[in-house]
Amino acid sequence: MKATIAKDFNWEMGHRLPYHDGGCQNIHGHSYSMRVEVSGDIDARGMVIDYFDLKAAVQPIVERLDHSFLCSDSDETMCAFFRDNPMKVNMVSFHSTAENIALFILREITPEIAKYPNVEILKVRLCETARTFAEVSVDMKVYHV
Numbered sequence: 001m002k003a004t005i006a007k008d009f010n011w012e013m014g015h016r017l018p019y020h021d022g023g024c025q026n027i028h029g030h031s032y033s034m035r036v037e038v039s040g041d042i043d044a045r046g047m048v049i050d051y052f053d054l055k056a057a058v059q060p061i062v063e064r065l066d067h068s069f070l071c072s073d074s075d076e077t078m079c080a081f082f083r084d085n086p087m088k089v090n091m092v093s094f095h096s097t098a099e100n101i102a103l104f105i106l107r108e109i110t111p112e113i114a115k116y117p118n119v120e121i122l123k124v125r126l127c128e129t130a131r132t133f134a135e136v137s138v139d140m141k142v143y144h145v
Helices: 051-065 076-084 098-113
Strands: 002-015 028-041 068-072 089-092 119-129 132-139
Touching: 002 051, 028 051, 028 098, 051 068, 051 098, 068 076, 076 089, 098 119, 098 132
Parallel strands: 002 068, 068 089
Antiparallel strands: 002 028, 028 119, 119 132
């Protein structure tokens, strides 16, 4: 029997898109919410994965991002600022769009989720606002060889 379960996470984070023609080129932040969803076979315990284990796999990246600034290493203005003003910043090699952040988180948590062989699909839905989200997923079967 197959099932899907999910757990929601929330944090605050700043960023900017320096190339953007609108307001997103400015420093701003969001109250991010994220749903991490796993699908697969129900094991002998009656679970796809224990919610405790799901939280343990995801919480470290949430804590790393919470109350930080996500900065692209190509953003020369912000890189210079953070060199002179040490703060909680996460330097990344991508522009901090919702799509790229969701993919970044997916890649960060995949190794931990891969430890659960009955998980077949891992999905991350990242909401930047109440009305917008980006969603990415991976077929975990390739990790269970």
